[in-house]
Amino acid sequence: MSYTVFAKAGDTIIENLTDFELSRIFDCGQCFRFARSCENQWTGAAFSRKLTALQTGDRLILKDTSLADFYDIWEGFFDLKCDYSLIREAISTDETINEAIKKGYGIRILNQDTWECLISFIISQNNNIPRIKKIIEALCERYGEDMGGIKAFPTPQALAAVCVEELHSLGTGYRDEYISLAARSVAEGRLDLNKLNAMETPEARSTLLSLKGIGGKVADCILLFGMGRKEVCPHDVWVKRIFAEKYGITAVTEKKGYELAKGKWGQYAGVAQQYLFYSERGFS
DNA sequence: AACCAGGGGCCGG
DNA sequence: CCGGCCCATGGT
Numbered sequence: 001m002s003y004t005v006f007a008k009a010g011d012t013i014i015e016n017l018t019d020f021e022l023s024r025i026f027d028c029g030q031c032f033r034f035a036r037s038c039e040n041q042w043t044g045a046a047f048s049r050k051l052t053a054l055q056t057g058d059r060l061i062l063k064d065t066s067l068a069d070f071y072d073i074w075e076g077f078f079d080l081k082c083d084y085s086l087i088r089e090a091i092s093t094d095e096t097i098n099e100a101i102k103k104g105y106g107i108r109i110l111n112q113d114t115w116e117c118l119i120s121f122i123i124s125q126n127n128n129i130p131r132i133k134k135i136i137e138a139l140c141e142r143y144g145e146d147m148g149g150i151k152a153f154p155t156p157q158a159l160a161a162v163c164v165e166e167l168h169s170l171g172t173g174y175r176d177e178y179i180s181l182a183a184r185s186v187a188e189g190r191l192d193l194n195k196l197n198a199m200e201t202p203e204a205r206s207t208l209l210s211l212k213g214i215g216g217k218v219a220d221c222i223l224l225f226g227m228g229r230k231e232v233c234p235h236d237v238w239v240k241r242i243f244a245e246k247y248g249i250t251a252v253t254e255k256k257g258y259e260l261a262k263g264k265w266g267q268y269a270g271v272a273q274q275y276l277f278y279s280e281r282g283f284s
Numbered sequence: 285a286a287c288c289a290g291g292g293g294c295c296g297g
Numbered sequence: 298c299c300g301g302c303c304c305a306t307g308g309t
Contacts, residue, residue, distance in 0.1 A: 029304060125305040131293050132304085173291035178306085215306050236304040277304075 003080065005070060012062040012070040019084035021106020022055040028278045030225045031110050032120055032133045033140070033153070047073050047113055048145065048152040079108045084271075087230075091265045091272045096246040100272075100279035107274055109230060114193045115186060116153040117226025118208075121218045122178045131171070138170040160187035178213025185211065201229050216254055224270040233261035233269035238280045 004015045026034040026042050034044030034051075041054040051074065052063040062074060075081065088101050119139075124132050136153075143158040144151030160183040168176040185191040191211070196204055201223060208219040220234035233239070235257045243249045249256050261269040 121304080124303095126290085126303060127305090128293060128303045131291085134293085168291095171292070174289075174306090175291090213306065217305055221304070234304065237302090238304070281304090 005067065007067050010064050010066075012065045012067055012074075014060040014062070014070075014080075015058065017058045017060055017080075019088075019106060020055070020058070020060065020078070020080075020108065022053060022060070024104055024107045024278065025078070025110065028104070028107055028274055029129055029281070030221075030274065031112060032124075032129070032136050033116075035133075043150070045140075045147065045150050045152060046077055046110075046116070048147070049073055050147045050150045076111050079111055082108070084108065087268045087271050091268050091275075093264050096242070097265075097272055097275065100275040104275040104278040107271075107278055109228075109271055109274060110225060111228050112226045113153070114197060114222070114226040115156060117222045118182060118186070118193075119153075119159070119179055121221040121225075122182060122213050123172065123175055124221065125175065125213070125215075125218055135171050142170070156183050156186035159183035175213060178211075181212050182214075197227055201232065204229075205232075220270075224273075230270045231262075231267045233258065233265070233273040236277065238277050239273055242276050242280050 003017050006013055006015075022040065022042055023036070025031075026036075026044075031044075031046075033046065034042045037043040037052065038054070040056060041052065043050075043052045045051065049069060051065065054061040054063065062070060065074065092098055092101065120132070120136055123135050139159070140151040140153055143154035143162060145155075146152075159179065162180070162183075164176045164180045167179055172179060182191075186193060191207070196207055199207065204227065205219050205223060208214050208222055209216070214222075217234055217236060220232045223229040223232040224234060235254050240257065243257055243260060247260055249260060261272065265272040
């Protein structure tokens, strides 16, 4: 993984990328704030920055982005320092996963903001991706700071100040209370996200589970997508289906699924999950 | 230990 | 047009 980076006319350009397909990265259900704005071009926001990214082959253009922002924000966000060829090799244990890897080549696990992930995946429970996006956009539009054409994800303080009824009116449904409680918990310092990030995965997971509206599945999504824990394998319905159909687990319990994922893919079980999720859902 | 509610978009029949 | 299904969880 040796890409080259340079600035040109206010943009940052990255060349010689491998294991990088923008459309798969943004269309595999890990991130809800980026939308296709043109052929091969995606626009969205993360870490209170706007980003328009355009990929042609192994070349990526980050529009109106300084080198400083690339190294501070986007290099980490896109997980560019991680060599996915090593991961693919490590998780290549059987024909099912190999096929999924082939279909999902170029997927990367984004390193997203923990707070944004916390709220986004509370919203994701028992929900579909178009509606999840719609709710998150409504939250950003109303309570996020303007960044010139796009709003940042609202701060914990901003969401904590909103009453439950108003959150409900944005279409959050019964998740209104969960969002409100989580926001107040972070805003008031009872849940310290820096401390959470410093914890070992089991302790971090049980801390997340102590929040109302966060169960095993949502906690695992936050750990994987918002806390960089690639060993965590979220146990969603699609993966359960694959475990049942391809790996012969009858009555797929959470416990059995974790054992399978840990045994087969170890420290990269979460990455394997994304390939499987992507291929089974049949995006693209 | 099984249900069941809670919202709404989407999709197949 | 409608019923089942969603990257589930809490409550009973």
